[in-house]
Amino acid sequence: MTKLDARGLSCPEPVIMISQAMKSGETAYEILVDNRVSRENVTRYAEHQGYRVSVTENDGEYTLVIGK
Amino acid sequence: MKGSKEKLQIIIAGLLIGVVAAVLVLLGNPANMGFCIACFIRDTAGALGLHRAAAVQYLRPEIIGIILGSFLFALGKKEFSPRGGSSPMTRLLLGFFAMIGCLMFLGCPFRMILRMAGGDLNALLGLLGFAAGIGCGVIYLKRGYSLKRTYKLPASEGGTLPAVALFLLILLLALPSLLLFTEEGGGPGAKHAAIWISLLAGVIVGGLAQRTRLCMVGGIRDAILFKEFKLLFGFIAIFAAALVTNLVLTAATSGTYFNLGLEGQPVAHMDGLWNALGMLLAGFACVLLGGCPLRQLVLAGEGNTDSALTVVGLLLGAAFAHNFGLASSAQGPTDNGKIAVIFGIIVVIAIGEFNLASNRKKG
Numbered sequence: 001m002t003k004l005d006a007r008g009l010s011c012p013e014p015v016i017m018i019s020q021a022m023k024s025g026e027t028a029y030e031i032l033v034d035n036r037v038s039r040e041n042v043t044r045y046a047e048h049q050g051y052r053v054s055v056t057e058n059d060g061e062y063t064l065v066i067g068k
Numbered sequence: 069m070k071g072s073k074e075k076l077q078i079i080i081a082g083l084l085i086g087v088v089a090a091v092l093v094l095l096g097n098p099a100n101m102g103f104c105i106a107c108f109i110r111d112t113a114g115a116l117g118l119h120r121a122a123a124v125q126y127l128r129p130e131i132i133g134i135i136l137g138s139f140l141f142a143l144g145k146k147e148f149s150p151r152g153g154s155s156p157m158t159r160l161l162l163g164f165f166a167m168i169g170c171l172m173f174l175g176c177p178f179r180m181i182l183r184m185a186g187g188d189l190n191a192l193l194g195l196l197g198f199a200a201g202i203g204c205g206v207i208y209l210k211r212g213y214s215l216k217r218t219y220k221l222p223a224s225e226g227g228t229l230p231a232v233a234l235f236l237l238i239l240l241l242a243l244p245s246l247l248l249f250t251e252e253g254g255g256p257g258a259k260h261a262a263i264w265i266s267l268l269a270g271v272i273v274g275g276l277a278q279r280t281r282l283c284m285v286g287g288i289r290d291a292i293l294f295k296e297f298k299l300l301f302g303f304i305a306i307f308a309a310a311l312v313t314n315l316v317l318t319a320a321t322s323g324t325y326f327n328l329g330l331e332g333q334p335v336a337h338m339d340g341l342w343n344a345l346g347m348l349l350a351g352f353a354c355v356l357l358g359g360c361p362l363r364q365l366v367l368a369g370e371g372n373t374d375s376a377l378t379v380v381g382l383l384l385g386a387a388f389a390h391n392f393g394l395a396s397s398a399q400g401p402t403d404n405g406k407i408a409v410i411f412g413i414i415v416v417i418a419i420g421e422f423n424l425a426s427n428r429k430k431g
Contacts, residue, residue: 008217010154010358012286012293016209019294036147037281044071045294060149 004031006038007061014038015045018066022049028067034060042066074280075301081276082305088269089182089306090313092130093325095261099334100186102310103130103273104179105361106170106350107335109379110386110395111257112236115247118383119390123255125248127240129263131365132233133270138278138369139230140271147278150226152373155215158419159357159374163381164388165412166353166361171386171395172346172409173197174336176361177284177354180347181303183336185310187328190336190343197344198351202288205355205420209293212425213356218374226371229379237267256335274366283363285354335398342401342409349412356420 002021006014014033021029033039039062043053046066054065089102101107107124114125142148170176173194175183180198183191239246240263250257260266276282280302287300314325330338337343354360357378359367364382367375389395394405421427 008151008154008219009214010218012209012290012358013214015294035149040074040281044074044298045296047071048294048296 001028001030002026004029006042007032007034009033009038011037011041015041018042018045028065031064031066033062033064036062038062039064071298075298078280078282078298078302079305081280081282082302083309085273085276085282086185086306086309086311087313088272089178090185090310090317090325092261092266092269094317094321094323095265096259097261097266098256098259099325100183100188101175101179101256101335102182102269103362104175104182105131105134105365106167106176106382106386107174107179107256109167109361109382110171110390113383113386114257114390115249117248118387121390121395122257123250124257124390125250126257126260127236127247128260129237129240129266130270130273132237132240133267133272134274134277134362134365135230135233135369136237137271137274138366139227141275141278142370145279148223148226148371150221150223150371150373151218152221152225152376154218154374155423156374156377158215158423159378160381160384162353162357162416162419163364163378164385165415166350166357167382167385168389168394168405168408168412169201169346169349169351169353170361171389172401172405173343173350174396177347177350178306178360178362181284181307182310183333185307186314186334187326188333188336189328189330190333190338190340193340193343194347197346197348199288200344201348201351201353202285202355203292204348204352206289206292208356208420208424213420213423214425215356215358215374215423218372221371221373223371225373228373229368229376273362274369277362277366278370281363284360285351286359286363288351289355337396337398337400339396339400342396342406345409345413346396346401349409349416352413353416356416356423
């Protein structure tokens with residue numbers, strides 16, 4: 001599983017990170033973000049690409065597990 | 069579905085904002101300028117004496133309202149998040165040149181929509197340039213452009229710009245003699261709605277934009293980059309609502325709020341090439357900043373001090389634009405302004421190049 005750290009990056013950079021990672025064609029990714037806008041945008045993008053997203057929050061940071 | 073709920077929210081917010089903007093003109097704001105972040109920051113620079121262009125001096129409560137509205141909504145939703153440190157000086161410079169581009173065109177992206185909704189066809193060339201500028205920015209994003217990470221900061225740092233906004237409001241209410249104001253009939257600065265109405269309109273727009281992440285640059289950017297149209301719906305909703313309100317007001321009152329054509333448009337000029345190039349610079353700089361001037365005010369209200377510094381950059385850009393004759397007028401662009409826009413485009417390209425992943429050390 002590819003792990004990405006997008007903490008502190010402003011949108012759309014986290015979405016670009018995940019979209020470029022998805023080109024590898026893996027089935028699962030984990031991306032760490034630290035604000036709701038990034039959480040929402042990455043989730044929306046991944047769902048548009050046909051992935052399922054589960055989010056866990058920990059002290060203002062969100063871990064998004066993205067899988068088919 | 070969650071996505072369609074978000075879309076509905078941003079469409080409703082856009083419609084409300086469009087109506088508020090059009091009604092502000094009825095209540096005293098300059099024509100097609102219910103809101104203009106660039107113009108209003110420029111007027112604010114004038115009120116503070118940072119430039120001496122007598123026609124454009126007024127401490128616009130809309131700007132204060134947007135910052136405070138975003139701040140209050142962010143606090144209420146526990147989204148106030150003081151952070152910064154993502155290339156602050158670069159952002160200040162991008163803000164500076166975004167303003168130079170806006171004042172070449174005579175409006176920020178928000179006013180560009182309102183100008184179109186008022187029938188000003190010159191704004192279509194602005195839109196063309198704006199979309200091209202966003203396209204340039206997207207090329208850099210795809211190549212790995214980044215201003216690097218932000219870090220958490222103390223609440224006092226994140227709250228500085230909202231505090232300054234509150235201080236300016238107190239100044240406007242209690243000590244207006246310290247400020248400069250355009251004389252009655254002396255230019256756009258003299259046209260404004262009552263303070264409380266402007267402030268309330270700003271709070272509403274700031275709050276709605278905070279909740280929906282509305283951004284004029286983000287709409288076209290996300291559509292090109294991800295085929296994601298959520299933000300673009302907000303952009304279109306503002307246009308539709310302002311257009312309908314303008315038509316209704318024109319029919320229902322003695323004033324003219326919609327005038328289709330190129331000639332005789334309020335606070336606008338007809339030089340198509342420079343309308344387009346001005347907005348190209350603004351769109352390009354704003355993509356590299358991550359959001360339009362409105363979005364920068366909203367983010368600053370949420371505690372993002374990089375955006376607060378961008379706002380300072382916009383303010384400085386406005387002061388320079390009028391002190392050095394860079395801003396256009398109804399007569400058209402100035403030679404100095406043309407040079408500044410070309411120089412600005414070169415600077416923004418350089419910023420793009422210097423901040424590509426391949427040109428940065430690991431960070």
